[in-house]
Amino acid sequence: MTLLTTTDPRSGETRDTTIAETDDAAVDGIVRAAASAFEIFRSSDRAWRAGLLDALADALEAQRDDLVxxxxxxTGLGVPRLTGEVGRSAFQLRLFAEAVREGGYLEAAIDHAGETPIGPGPDIRRILVPIGPVGVFGSSNFPFAFSVAGGDVASALAAGNPVVIKAHGSHPETSAATFAALDRAARAHGAPDGTLGIVYGLDAGRALVSAPELRAVGFTGSLSGGRALLRLIEQRDDPIPFYGELSSLNPLIVTPDAAAARADAIAEGLFGSFTLGSGQFCTKPGFAFVPLGPAGDALVAGLVDRAEAAPAGVLLNERIAESFGQIRARLVEAGRARIAGGGADAAEPGFRATPTVLELDVADVTAEVAEEAFGPLVVVARYSDTEDIARALAALPDSLTATIHSQPTEEPLTQRLTRVVLPRVGRVVYNGYPTGVRVAWAQHHGGPWPATNTLHTSVGVTAIRRFLRPVAFQDAPSHVLPEELRDDYRGIPRRVDGVLVLAG
Incomplete structure (x- = not known):
């Protein structure tokens, strides 16, 4: 039996835990238990399932101080940040509970039998149903909101699927404590055995995605890690959906008038955004376009001054720290980028990085300078003509977000830049910063490859759609139909013979 270790990133000190790696036989048993639970859980009453989500939120908040x-x-992320993250996790569980009660996510539709312009039509009724046990890989940078108590877990449970979580190696004790709190709450609510499961270790992750009972995988992590899991899934006899959030540069564009009007304010906001959480956010603006000239110079100087005055930030683990230093060196060596500010190696113990501002000419933007550096680093490309931005963006990989800072005097330019970035991202931010991802009905957190490999979102209510599949019933007797598709049911919004009919 191999016990896991845990490391304090502030000091670099490693110690043993009492948590053992999960062997293949144990993974098999956990996934089989989830498959057995699915037979019960998928037909659970929506009100009961919403109550389960509320109970999980209550359990998180009851254990908040200990978990933090x-x-x-x-993780070294700090008590204020982690306290807020537990609150975010509880909030999204409750938001999914509201969605389950409301029922519109089922997309229920009824077309009664009758004459149509192309002849007689049968009775057709369509609804979304849960897909089966879901595997969720916790992320390193969000030990609650994208891990054991994260959005993938919440949305999969809301859809009616048991979940098996692969704990992240950077925070095994956090994962174990969070799972224990959720598992107790689920059992107290009456959830069947196997509704929640957890596995530990790299080999356990490989065994999990290969388990024949698993029906989908949610993953937040590196592009290389996502590719490795995709290869395993492709080797299955029945490849399953893989929903991966993988890599993103999140370009930010500053127009000439915006630089002239508020250079220092943008410098302050951009610095705060690319260093938030020591730059370990998937939505970190890692690439900025700033105009040449005095206003742009002032903006860059503001970034440089802040970078040179800032202390080193704590990185999550040794692998991230080593990778950050290597990528920073490659960006300078390969792409004619120059260190404009910061960039000194941290002398403190543990895993740390100082904020770094790299600067280059827009003509030198190539694929070689388009590597994501997971840490407090931003590449600033200086341009004289806004038309150069479109060419440079073509050299960057697509992203989760793009941000445009402009002024009301630049409406045509803002429209043109919007048209340029829209095909390349899943969210466009105006005069703000992308590192805040609101949990809401309208949110979309996704983007074209390599940001994600899916058209779906992993944040917000519509994340539930990933873990459901459509089924149509043709000329079905009423007693075999789900309750929500029967004629006399009025509890959810439905589309009946093409007309949207609200609940009530």
């Missing part, structure tokens, strides 16, 4: 203390020891 453990996570702070393993």
């Amino acid at each position: 203390a453990i996570a702070d020891r393993e």
Whole structure:
């Protein structure tokens, strides 16, 4: 039996835990338990399932202080940030509970039998149903909101699927404590055995995605890690959906008038955004376009001054710290980027990086300078003609977000830039910063490859759509139909003979 270790990133000190790696036989048993639970859980009453989600949120909040203390020891993210993240996790569980009660996510539709312009038509009724046990890989940078208590887990449960979580190696004790709190709450609510499961270790992750009972995988992590899991899924006898959030540069564009009007304010906001969480956010603006000239110079100087005055930030683990230093060196060597500010190696113990501003000419923007550096680094490309931005963007990989800072005097330019970035991202931010991802009905957190490999979102209510599949019933007797498709049911919004009929 191999016990896992945990490392305090502030000091670099590693110690043993009491958590053992999960062997293949144990993974098999956990996934089989999830498959057995699915037979019960998929037909659970929506009100009961919403109550389960509320109970999980209550459990998180009841254990908030203990969970935050453990996570702070393993991640170095700080008590305020982690306290807010537990609150975010509880909020999204409750938001999914509201969605389950409301029922519109089922997309229920009824077309009664009758004459149509192309002849007689049968009775057709369509609804979304749960797909089966879901595997979720926790992320390193969000030990709660994208891990054991994260959005993938919440949305899969809301859809009616049991979940098996692969704990992230950077915070095993946080994962174990969070799982224990959720599992107790689920059992107290009456959830069947196997509704929630957890596995530990790299080999356990490989076994999990290969388990024949698993029906989908949610993943937040590196592009290389996502590719490795995709290869395993492709080797299955029945490849399953893989929903991966993988890599993103998130370009930010500053127009000439915006630079002239508020250079220092943008410098302050951009610095805060690319260094938030020590730059370890998937939505970090890692590439900025700033105009040449005095206003742009002032903006860059503001970034440089802040970078040179800032202390080193704590990185989550040794692998991230080593990778950050290597990528920073490659960007300078390969892409004619120059260190404009910061960039000194941290002398403190543990895993740390100082904020770094790299600067280059827009003509030198190539694929070689388009590598994501997971940490506090931004590449600033200086341009004289806004038409150069479109050419440079073509050299960058597509992203989760793009941001445009402009002025009301630049409406045509803002429209043109919107048309340029829209095919390349899943969210466009105006005069703000992309590192805040609101959990809401209208949110979309996704983007073209390599940001994600899916058209779906992993944040917000519509994330539930990933873990459902459509089924149509043709000329079905009423007693075999789901309750929501029967004629006399009025509890959810439905489209009946082409007309949207609200609940009630």
